[in-house]
Amino acid sequence: MLSRLVLRAAPAALRALPPPVAVGVLHTTRPLHTTQQSLAPVPPLPEKGGEVRHGLIPEEFFQFLYPKTGVTGPYMLGTGLLLYLLSKEIYVINHETAAAACILTVIVYGIKKFGADVAAFADKLNEEKVATALAIKNEAIQMLQTAIEEEKKEQWRVEGRSYLFDAKRNNIAMLLEANYRERLLMVYNEVKKRLDYQVAMQTLKRQKEQDHMIQWVEKNVVQSITPQQQKESIAKCILDLKALSKSAHAAV
């Protein structure tokens, strides 16, 4: 049984060894993402585009002329330019002018009436696109978070290794013990069977010797009874019997 104790002490000594090196350490010495120029995160789109006045002339033009001519400068410039073009007939008034006037009227009327609705519709489409992209991003973040949680849980579970190994060690020790005892019992049974056989053999031998001796003695005795002795013994028996019967009659 002492060997069992030694075997149980060995795993405890094994547990005293240092734990394995952490696997999560990144084996690099080169620093990553140290330069300023990284393309992510992309700067967000500006909210509104450049200002345009009357849908045709950018605001910068008006600001450019403001210091010298004030607010009405660009309009005066526009009027003068228009009159010059008309008077010199650089812009010729013909059938195309009438067509252009009608088309422009319709276009301006359409824009004034439906502009806001179309803008709202386009904004809604944009919103949906952005919302789907954002949902995907959030979902990805969520999944990564759950993955982190799971990983932490697994790391916590790993700490319970020692209990698992203790239980397994106990199981194995119990198995070994049971096996040992089985074999001990088997040895005992076998030895007992052999010893019983020896004992039975000796008993049998003695019995046979006794029986044989008794038989032999009886045989010799019977042989030694001569006929003369037989007659005498029979007569003696008859006399005894008579005496017995007399005493029996008297008793009754």
Added chain:
Amino acid sequence: LPAAVLLKDTKLMDVKLGQLGSWLAMRDFTPGGIMGAVRRGYDRYYNKYINVRKGGLGGLSMVLAGYVVLSYMWSYSHVKHDRRRKYH
């Protein structure tokens, strides 16, 4: 004293009138350079007026107005014959 900026690197709006000739002469007129200039101009216009969250009408209408003016200039030799007066 601020460091003098090379004439090559000044923008068009900062060039003085007297330097305009030499500035123009210095520009890159190779096909690659011209394509680069076109690309830069397109990118500036696109990022200013079209690639925004709430784009307005001006971005597109300015392009169409420019096209109208350009096509009028190309067809002026044909329109000239509809003039009402011969001498202006």
